[in-house]
Amino acid sequence: MERVMMKGNEALAEGAIRAGCRFFFGYPITPQNEIPEYMARRMPEVGGVFLQAESEVSAINMVYGAGGAGGRVLTSSSSPGISLKQEGISYLVGAQVPCVIVNVARGGPGLGGLTPSQSDYFQATKGGGHGDYRLLVYAPGNAQEMVDLIGLAFDKAEAYRNPVMILTDAIMGQMMEPVVLPPLREVSPDKPWATTGKKGRSKPNLINSLGIVGEDLERINVELQAKFARMAADEVRYEADGVEDADLVVVAYGTSSRVVRSAISRLRQEKKKVGLLRPVTLWPFPQQILAELAAAGKRFLVVEMSAGQMVEDVILSVNDRAKVTFFGKLNGTVPTVKEVYDRIMSLLPEGGEE
Amino acid sequence: MEAERITIFTGPFGSGKTEVAVNYALHLNRQGQRVGLVDLDIVNPYFRSRSLARQLKEEGIDLVSTQPGLEMADLPALSPRIFSFLQSPDRQVVFDVGGDPTGARVLGRFQPYFQATPYRLWLVVNPYRPGYQEPERLVKLAREVETASRLQINGLIDNSNLGQLTDRRVRAEGAELVTAAAERLRVPVVFRTYTDQALLTEPERAGPEPVFPLKLFMRPPWEGE
Numbered sequence: 001m002e003r004v005m006m007k008g009n010e011a012l013a014e015g016a017i018r019a020g021c022r023f024f025f026g027y028p029i030t031p032q033n034e035i036p037e038y039m040a041r042r043m044p045e046v047g048g049v050f051l052q053a054e055s056e057v058s059a060i061n062m063v064y065g066a067g068g069a070g071g072r073v074l075t076s077s078s079s080p081g082i083s084l085k086q087e088g089i090s091y092l093v094g095a096q097v098p099c100v101i102v103n104v105a106r107g108g109p110g111l112g113g114l115t116p117s118q119s120d121y122f123q124a125t126k127g128g129g130h131g132d133y134r135l136l137v138y139a140p141g142n143a144q145e146m147v148d149l150i151g152l153a154f155d156k157a158e159a160y161r162n163p164v165m166i167l168t169d170a171i172m173g174q175m176m177e178p179v180v181l182p183p184l185r186e187v188s189p190d191k192p193w194a195t196t197g198k199k200g201r202s203k204p205n206l207i208n209s210l211g212i213v214g215e216d217l218e219r220i221n222v223e224l225q226a227k228f229a230r231m232a233a234d235e236v237r238y239e240a241d242g243v244e245d246a247d248l249v250v251v252a253y254g255t256s257s258r259v260v261r262s263a264i265s266r267l268r269q270e271k272k273k274v275g276l277l278r279p280v281t282l283w284p285f286p287q288q289i290l291a292e293l294a295a296a297g298k299r300f301l302v303v304e305m306s307a308g309q310m311v312e313d314v315i316l317s318v319n320d321r322a323k324v325t326f327f328g329k330l331n332g333t334v335p336t337v338k339e340v341y342d343r344i345m346s347l348l349p350e351g352g353e354e
Numbered sequence: 355m356e357a358e359r360i361t362i363f364t365g366p367f368g369s370g371k372t373e374v375a376v377n378y379a380l381h382l383n384r385q386g387q388r389v390g391l392v393d394l395d396i397v398n399p400y401f402r403s404r405s406l407a408r409q410l411k412e413e414g415i416d417l418v419s420t421q422p423g424l425e426m427a428d429l430p431a432l433s434p435r436i437f438s439f440l441q442s443p444d445r446q447v448v449f450d451v452g453g454d455p456t457g458a459r460v461l462g463r464f465q466p467y468f469q470a471t472p473y474r475l476w477l478v479v480n481p482y483r484p485g486y487q488e489p490e491r492l493v494k495l496a497r498e499v500e501t502a503s504r505l506q507i508n509g510l511i512d513n514s515n516l517g518q519l520t521d522r523r524v525r526a527e528g529a530e531l532v533t534a535a536a537e538r539l540r541v542p543v544v545f546r547t548y549t550d551q552a553l554l555t556e557p558e559r560a561g562p563e564p565v566f567p568l569k570l571f572m573r574p575p576w577e578g579e
Binding site: 003004005006007010014034041171175176177178255258259261262334335336337338 | 367368480482483484485487515516517518519574575576577578579
């Protein structure tokens with residue numbers, strides 16, 4: 001059968017396998033457990049490795065090993081577990097090891113709860129670990145994008161030799177939708193930089209983030225920043241729906257964007273001009289399009305399941321050229337279609353009808 | 355569909371057994387039966403019938419699941435009210451049992467009741483779920499569920515669907531696979547579900563092939579108010 005019904009978490013796992021991922025290291029935590037469960041069953045079928053580590057810290061360092069040897073490697077967790085991985089993520093960036101990290105976010109801070117949340121945006125996009133670094137961060141909007149974006153994530157991780165994060169949430173991970181799966185790819189771990197033996201070369205490959213001499217460390221950081229600049233220039237992805245003639249542009253990603261879309265389709269039936277700008281990459285952030293829309297006189301509403309995190313990037317992007325309003329639901333609840341509808345209505349100019 | 359007093363719906367993870375169980379409980383309720391719905395899904399705290407408690411109560415169905423307030427605790431606990439349901443001879447009891455052989459194991463706890471009271475154990479199947487496209491896989495799963503629960507499956511429920519992309523062809527191709535699995539297991543296909551009357555085949559419309567309408571309760575927030 002061409003199409004199958006998959007939970008978002010399963011779609012991520014199978015999408016990774018199809019993209020050539022043959023190593024998974026993780027530690028259980030709700031609401032991402034379907035990923036390791038799926039991998040435990042599936043990896044042996046494709047000759048891959050599934051390993052449940054003794055902790056998240058251990059798992060992320062296993063990622064370092066497999067990635068350094070050129071393998072396509074995945075780890076997944078949920079918010080508190082992702083916090084534990086931060087030191088390892090910083091090391092992976094420093095040593096330029098490609099890998100993919102999935103965060104199926106839940107409510108925080110602390111142990112929090114199992115409810116969906118978008119309050120890990122800062123951690124994902126601004127660097128939760130130490131040092132000057134960036135992750136390429138994808139935010140899927142449906143199960144099909146889970147498959148497509150995790151495939152892309154592996155390609156980009158390798159192209160830039162940098163960790164890539166998929167940031168999603170409990171609802172996106174648990175909902176079931178039809179998906180079309182791409183063919184299974186086999187990707188060779190044989191990379192010119194991988195630590196797979198000298199193979200006749202005079203110098204061994206080295207996977208390391210140490211820059212003990214000041215000038216060496218500066219050189220490493222200059223190299224990294226040049227790479228992040230290339231990513232910022234080339235990797236921005238977003239979906240713009242009806243923004244051109246909109247009076248108000250709503251900015252939202254993931255679960256929030258789904259609720260916003262439902263509210264907007266109701267408003268359009270009432271002839272209201274409302275657009276949706278959905279960042280698909282949270283870093284690099286779609287600054288350019290937001291700046292252009294601001295210059296064209298649009299107003300903005302940002303909807304998030306947080307106290308307001310992505311809204312800061314929207315404000316930076318529009319740079320005082322437009323009014324930005326925020327509507328957030330704190331961890332534990334999801335905005336309803338009616339709440340978003342009402343909020344948009346309150347912001348539309350009088351006589352906003354055609 | 356004459357009801358035995360106990361009907362157990364089980365099925366692989368994500369097969370739609372909770373939707374089927376809830377709709378079946380409502381169906382019995384509309385026939386004037388006293389119905390108790392038991393949420394025994396110990397596998398997954400999302401999208402399961404506990405979140406429906408209030409709605410079902412309004413319809414007059416008693417739902418038993420985890421203690422109120424612990425719905426999202428991810429720590430299943432069985433309520434003593436399940437025994438009170440099983441001990442009431444005038445009550446229909448519908449079980450929603452989680453997932454897979456692991457989920458079905460909990461049924462062993464009620465073994466003495468199932469031996470004393472006629473029951474039906476129906477396996478809900480959606481062959482569009484990954485890994486279940488082959489009838490052999492369904493047969494294997496059925497045997498595992500029987501071993502774990504110490505009960506016998508006596509019917510398959512064909513819940514072939516691709517969500518909003520479900521069409522006549524999707525149902526027809528799914529039906530072929532489910533029928534093949536049912537033949538291998540030597541059990542009947544009890545009914546085929548549908549959410550839209552327009553997708554029914556002629557034999558289904560005319561009556562010889564049993565169908566069952568589903569009203570979906572577990573919807574994502576963007577499909578709500």
